[in-house]
Amino acid sequence: MKSEDLHIAIIKQYLNKYVSMSGTYKINKDFSIDIDGSASFYAKPSEQSKIPFKFGKVSLDFSCNDLGLETLENCPDEVGRDFGCCGNRLINLNGSPKKVGEQYWITNNYGKQFTKEEVARVCNTKFIYV
Secondary structure, eight states: OOOOHHHHHHHHHHHHEEEEEEEEOOOOOOEEEEEEEEEEOOOOOOOOOSSSSOOEESSSEEEOTTTTOOOOTOOOOEESSSSEOOOOOOOOTTTTEEEEEEEEEEEEEOOOOOOOOHHHOBBBBBBOOO
């Protein structure tokens, strides 16, 4: 098996184990993941402070709540509707989506409590909940 095929197989295994999706996904040549639909992490990967694979665009919702994340690295660059990263241990917004179509949720964060202004500086969105 080529290393490229192995990498794709590992991504697929991870998605099947930890992510609930509605819709379809595509693994791009750079191994980033685009989702036509929504994605929500339903199980916490053990001992991970960040999402291990890069998400590109998600057409609807993306939720990475309550995972113990310390960074938003590898989160989607763009989310079509709602983005949720509540209940994590974030200390900064590095890796945050640059565009969220509707709502950006970052409540109950245990690392740092962010302000609406801080979120607005890194992400273009309509509504921010801190």
